[in-house]
Amino acid sequence: MAYDIDVLIVFAEKDNEAGKKNEIGWITQFKKFLDLMLYQVLGEKSNIVVKSEFDDFTASSMDNAAVLVTILSKEFAQSGRCLDAVEAYYKATSSSKIERVFKVLKSPLNSQEQPPRLRELLGYDMYQVDNETGLMKEYTDFFSLEAEKQYWMKMVDLVYDIHEALIILKGQTKTEVKNLFKRRTIYLAETGHDLSISRNIIRRELQRHGYVVLPSHMLPIRSEELERVVRKDLEECSMSIHLIGSAYGEIPEGSDRSVVDIQNKLAAEHAVIKRSRKEDFSRLIWIAPNLRNASDKQKSFIESLRRDIEAQEGAEILQNPLEDFKNIMREELLAAQNKTADYYTSGKSIYLVHDKVDHDQVLPLVEVIQKSGFNVVFPAFEGDLMEVRKQHIDNLRNFDAAIIYKGKVNDQWVRMKVLDLLKAPGFGRNKPIQGKAIVSESSLDNYKNQNVTLITGDKNKSVESVKNFLQEFKS
Numbered sequence: 001m002a003y004d005i006d007v008l009i010v011f012a013e014k015d016n017e018a019g020k021k022n023e024i025g026w027i028t029q030f031k032k033f034l035d036l037m038l039y040q041v042l043g044e045k046s047n048i049v050v051k052s053e054f055d056d057f058t059a060s061s062m063d064n065a066a067v068l069v070t071i072l073s074k075e076f077a078q079s080g081r082c083l084d085a086v087e088a089y090y091k092a093t094s095s096s097k098i099e100r101v102f103k104v105l106k107s108p109l110n111s112q113e114q115p116p117r118l119r120e121l122l123g124y125d126m127y128q129v130d131n132e133t134g135l136m137k138e139y140t141d142f143f144s145l146e147a148e149k150q151y152w153m154k155m156v157d158l159v160y161d162i163h164e165a166l167i168i169l170k171g172q173t174k175t176e177v178k179n180l181f182k183r184r185t186i187y188l189a190e191t192g193h194d195l196s197i198s199r200n201i202i203r204r205e206l207q208r209h210g211y212v213v214l215p216s217h218m219l220p221i222r223s224e225e226l227e228r229v230v231r232k233d234l235e236e237c238s239m240s241i242h243l244i245g246s247a248y249g250e251i252p253e254g255s256d257r258s259v260v261d262i263q264n265k266l267a268a269e270h271a272v273i274k275r276s277r278k279e280d281f282s283r284l285i286w287i288a289p290n291l292r293n294a295s296d297k298q299k300s301f302i303e304s305l306r307r308d309i310e311a312q313e314g315a316e317i318l319q320n321p322l323e324d325f326k327n328i329m330r331e332e333l334l335a336a337q338n339k340t341a342d343y344y345t346s347g348k349s350i351y352l353v354h355d356k357v358d359h360d361q362v363l364p365l366v367e368v369i370q371k372s373g374f375n376v377v378f379p380a381f382e383g384d385l386m387e388v389r390k391q392h393i394d395n396l397r398n399f400d401a402a403i404i405y406k407g408k409v410n411d412q413w414v415r416m417k418v419l420d421l422l423k424a425p426g427f428g429r430n431k432p433i434q435g436k437a438i439v440s441e442s443s444l445d446n447y448k449n450q451n452v453t454l455i456t457g458d459k460n461k462s463v464e465s466v467k468n469f470l471q472e473f474k475s
């Protein structure tokens with residue numbers, strides 16, 4: 001379906017007031033960053049419309065907006081017109097089968113302070129809390145280390161989730177994406193209702209690190225169809241993750257076992273099949289430490305997990321705090337990822353970030369990098385958008401230093417690449433970036449405050465400057 005508006009942002013007027021003269025308002029900055037990052041992910045310009053509580057909200061604007069982003073604050077929660085806009089959007093999109101409303105928290109609000117319609121949504125917290133005083137403050141320096149840890153990581157989450165929603169709403173197929181990521185696809189089993197939020201948090205973290213997470217749809221309500229779908233999804237995956245809590249879970253038609261139980265049984269069977277093929281497939285089962293409210297049936301299921309050899313097939317079972325489990329999960333994924341990263345471990349690598357139109361112009365840089373004893377890592381230019389994006393994220397995880405080449409591209413393109421380097425830890429990078437540089441024959445005054453080495457001048461001068469740049473961190 002075609003939409004006139006890709007993203008509709010609704011906010012309270014006070015939340016966009018600039019604190020100082022000539023300062024850009026928070027909402028204006030947010031819209032600018034969202035616009036740039038969606039362009040990077042989608043490969044095309046999105047139509048993002050911003051409306052404050054004092055703008056008109058017509059029925060047609062609600063019907064024609066693919067997704068709604070609410071900038072939640074105390075002012076928003078107390079604005080009748082903002083709340084009316086949210087209700088109008090839900091009414092206009094009531095037949096939709098996916099979540100189309102995204103809740104961005106500009107300032108902290110507890111559950112009771114939030115509008116009832118938005119309470120159950122997972123939020124994107126984009127404010128800063130001082131660890132010593134506990135006081136909240138808004139970001140004004142969006143390129144600080146603090147912003148890198150919170151604001152940009154949540155922005156990445158938001159952009160990815162909006163991107164996923166737009167793909168579904170516009171009727172684009174995901175078949176090619178699944179095939180592309182076959183080695184990097186994870187089955188995150190559906191859970192009981194008590195762990196649905198925890199599952200969503202882990203799902204988002206996996207997606208942010210570049211993994212495709214299955215199932216990507218509601219599981220069928222009939223057991224026979226459910227098993228067929230789960231088996232098909234497991235074939236795509238190299239790992240399954242199962243979260244077990246107090247709730248036994250829904251029991252599909254035609255079965256006496258819960259969806260949680262069935263998924264574990266099928267994953268155990270799949271592990272045996274994979275092992276017979278000499279293919280990798282690992283399983284992580286997390287059992288919540290607190291099970292006081294578990295039913296007798298759930299207690300029996302958990303006990304069988306602990307003692308049943310078949311249920312444990314290919315699995316590591318853990319019963320520890322969720323954050324500890326997530327750390328173990330990251331280590332498992334990193335170990336699997338490192339098996340395919342041999343190219344990067346054979347020596348230090350330089351990610352030469354450039355556009356296809358400038359490929360011939362960077363050849364002298366390629367030569368000097370290789371002669372200096374480094375591997376040259378290139379962006380992908382062939383394949384569909386997701387393939388190109390995946391290669392870019394893989395490069396961001398693994399390079400030692402990066403050189404951005406500004407030739408025929410515009411400033412917006414360069415700014416997006418600088419932002420990517422800033423966000424690299426959020427894509428699963430586990431080592432520091434040893435150097436960052438921008439090379440251009442023209443002036444780079446706009447990038448003086450980006451903590452990046454600026455190299456300007458003609459071709460010969462640039463080559464010599466790049467040699468000096470590489471020598472700074474060559475071991």
